[in-house]
Amino acid sequence: MAGKQPGEGEPESVRPSGVDPALEPYRPRPIPTRHPGQERLRELLDDLVADLPALGHEDPGDRHGIRATTRAWLFHMSSHHTRRTYWHGLSLWLSYCDWHRLDPLAARLADVKDWIGGLGEASPSTCNARLSAVSAWYAELIGNRLHDDNPAKLATRRKRDQEPQTRALSYDELVALLRYARERAARLGSEAALRNRAILEIMATTGVRSGAILHARCGTDGDVLTVSGGNRVLRYRNKGGHRKTADILGLAETALDDYLRARAAREGHPAGVSPDWLFVTTSGTPLAQRDLANLFHDYARSAGLADPEDVVPHSMRHTVLTLGYEQGVSLEDLADLAGHESVATTLLYVRRSRRRQTTQLLADLVDGGAPARSAPKAAPGEEKTRHLRLVRDA
Helix, strand or coil: CCCCCCCCCCCCCCCCCCCCHHHCCCCCCCCCCCCCCHHHHHHHHHHHHHCCCCCCCCCCCCCCCHHHHHHHHHHCCCCHHHHHHHHHHHHHHHHHHHHCCCCHHHCCHHHHHHHHHCCCCCCHHHHHHHHHHHHHHHHHHHHCCCCCCCCCCCCCCCCCCCCCCCCCCCHHHHHHHHHHHHHHHHHHCCHHHHHHHHHHHHHHHHCCCHHHHHCCECCCCCCEEECCCCCEEEEEECCCCCEEEEEECHHHHHHHHHHHHHHHHHHCCCCCCCCCECCECCCCCECCHHHHHHHHHHHHHHCCCCCHHHCCHHHHHHHHHHHHHHCCCCHHHHHHHHCCCCHHHHHHHHHHHHHHHHHHHHHHHHCCCCCCCCCCCCCCCCHHHHHHHHHHCC
């Protein structure tokens, strides 16, 4: 499942060769998916920001100029995910300004609306992310007394589709997927099979996003550690840059231990002490997002799930929250598990399940039958772990 890593093969030039730059809009280079390290990041931002259009000539001696302020703003972001998103949104806005010969410091709300309108079929979340990036940039300029207006602040955000588009697996589908992963790991015993099983078990019991899996490091100084009670804990930053933790318990812990032992045997060191990425290929290359996507597609197909191409890494997060809700776990506990700052976000994941339960209740009443009973009460001390029991019994 090894693949070309993010950033490899990307063109050095931001414009097509052989084309007069004056006749082509600026095309931003992407920031690598993984954090390249502080020194490399600083060098990279120096080059990228220096190439931004529409900002005029930079005075190398002005440490408070627009470009210098933009570099510092991007460099000091706590979330690399936010940095990449804001960089892309800002560069597209400045490309628009350059193409239309518009000074960004003279732009008005109407200009921002015209730019957003030009995004065409982009999803509401994409358009809103672009607006947030530009608005945050103007706010930074205002805070540094480089400007006095934020034309993106009043731009109307597009309403998101309240119906989740990501597929959530049913309980039987989750059981089938995990059963296949367990049987394959037991049959082959290879590092790759053990790794894939560990990934699925962890995501099925914690509901973490793929970023937590891809960016976790092993070893005592990494994002996976052993706490005093003997259980492993996954420490990670969410896409907002906040520190989060997820307990690795039950079969997920067993699967992770099996994978780390197999990997340690190949690398020749004690299990779990390598200061490296937690999940890697057998050549030591860290997994990329496409590797994770291929894992879900391939295992869903092999497990006999219908429409396996619709099963994506984020499906597991929807599955955990949906099944947890259907088993009686409170929305507050689910929000805490998912790392959501607001229960309103968690409601977006379980909206379909809530509507189905309400419809079933009304259907039973109309049919004259007894309403479907709610999920049984958890036994004392079981309230916080019911989402884990679903997978342990699979």
